[in-house]
Amino acid sequence: MNLGEDLLTLGILLVVAYVLGRLGKLIGLPSIPIYMIVGLLASPYSGWFPLDFHSADIELIAVFGLILLLFSLGLEFDQEAFFGDAGKLLVSGGSYILINMGAGFAFGMMTGWGAREALVIAGMTGTSSSAIITKLLIELRRLANKETPMILGVTVVGDIFIAVYLAIVSVVLSGKTEIWPIVLQLGIAFLFLVVMFSVARWGGRVVSRLMRTKDDELFTILFFGLAVLFAGIGEIIGVTDAIGAFLIGVVLGASTYRGRIERVAVPLRDVFGAFFFLNFGLALNVAEFGSVIGLVGIAIVMTFVLSLGSGALLARMHQMGVREGLNTAAIFVNRGEFTLILATLSVSAGLDPRLQPFAGLYVLTMAILGPLFTANSEKIGAAFSRRSRAAHPPTRTPERDAMRAEEIALVEAVTHDQKSGDPMVDFISDTYPTPQKKTDKAGQDDRTGDYS
Incomplete structure (x- = not known):
């Protein structure tokens, strides 16, 4: 195709992505599966789209998308939240990762594709999408x-784990078999991680001085150049371009210019990130889904079961209830960009070709089911709590009756003065509305009866 046809095709694909994205928003879908579906429609394997468009035509743009996705993830890394409660978060996040990655690796071994493939599958099924988690928390208020x-906090621990995990995976996928070259490459990878996290932790002021400029154009060129530069360094030393971009994002996020970078980086990430997911969809062949559909089904069930168990465990560890545990499980069930990154790495490393359709179908399905589950988790939790209270009503005791009587006395005292103009009285009046004496179906007074 000539340049005009290339531009026409890209323009049509992006407009189609916009239209499908608007429709997806109506049912709460994130943009990731939408872009993949558009790529799938335009794939030369499908024949569903009237234009012939190949993945190689936008490969470099897709690489920029991957770099900016991980750069933004590093930029949002909250050091204070992590170091302020590192012990508890490491236990919580470590438990979550151990459960999900362990089960994912066992599942990967059961496929019979090989140990390296099992390690990749563990990452695909065992790690949540930080981008989708953050977006859903904001959109669902x-x-x-x-x-x-x-x-x-657990997401922050997961981000650190992803950096370490990718460093290990890159060495495993390199194909080296002699022990000392492997040890050397791992040592370089971990040294790179330690140095970059140390600069982020203690070198924020120095980085801020280096970033100082009032020119927005030059500022944008600087941080984008640094993201691409460190992605290249990461690729050369064997920790992948994704981790190089993530780590420089962590460093720049520690500077005083974090907010300014985000204002420019987020729109760039959204545009280039769309090309990354679109490019992945272009490489998918629907005909290959049949060979992995059974395994994808098992992986989906496993993901939901493990997320429910992990959510309940995390809620219990942090002294929270069933509803909070269900919300936690629903938010962590989401899978997305990291699974596709691993699939891309597996293809370049020459692993089992079934990993790519497995990752594509798994992410397509999970990126639809995950947000829908998350959007309805509070309703499900409320219904579960009501049934639980109905099945196990609280036991009446003199102490609880006395506490309830004190609450009623306080409310009546406040509501008696609610028109006094005192702001504190008005606030308490709004918080504790006047109790109305009414009876339930059994004829019992609500104010002195079962107050579960």
Whole structure:
């Protein structure tokens, strides 16, 4: 195709992505599966789209998308949240990772594709999408929820684990068999991680001085250049371009220019990231889905079961209830960009070709089911709590009756003065509305009866 046809094709694909994205928003779908579906429609394997378009035509743009996705993830890394409660978060996040990765590796071994493939499958099925988690928390207005600080903290631990995991996977996929070259490459990888995290932790002021410029154009060129530069360094030393971009994002996020970078980086990430997911969809062949559909089904069931168990465990560890545990499970069930990154690495490493359709179908399905489950988790939790209270009503005791009587006395005292103009009285009046004496179906007074 000539340049005009290339531009025409890209324009049509992006407009189609917009239209499908608007429709997806109506049922709460994130953009990731939408872009993949558009790529799938335009794939030369499908024949469903009237234009012939190949993955190689936008490969470099897709690489920029991958770099900016991981760069933005590093930029949002909350050091204070992690180092302020590192011990508890490491236990919580470590438990979550151990459960999900362990089960994912066991499942990968059961496929019979090989040990390296099992390690990749463990990462695909065992790690949540930080991008989707953050987006859903904002869109569903759950930032103020009781469980949200715990979720964000565990997500931070997951981000650190992803950096370490990718460093290990890159060495495993390199094909080296002699022990000392492997040890050397792992040592370089971990040294790179330690140095970059150390700079982020203690070198924020120095980085801020280096970033100082009032020119927005030059500022944008600088941080984008640094992201591409460190992605190249990561690729050369064997920790992948994704981790190089993530680590420089962590460093720049520690500077005083984090907010300014985000204002420019997020729109760039959204545009280039769309090309990354579109490019992955272009490489998918629907005809290959049949060979992995059974395994994908098992992986989906396993993901939901493990997420429910992990959510309940995390809620219990942080002294939270069933509803918070269900919300936690629903948010962590989401899978997305990291699974596709691993699939891309597996293809370049020459692993079992079934990994790519497995990752594509798994992410397509999970990126639809995950947000739908998350959007309805509070309703499900409320219904479960009501049934639980109905099945196990609280036992009446003199102490609880006395506490309830004190509550009623306080409310009546407040409501008696609610028109006094005192702001504190008005606030308490709004918080504790005037109790109305009424009877339930059994004829019992609500104010002195079962107050579960």
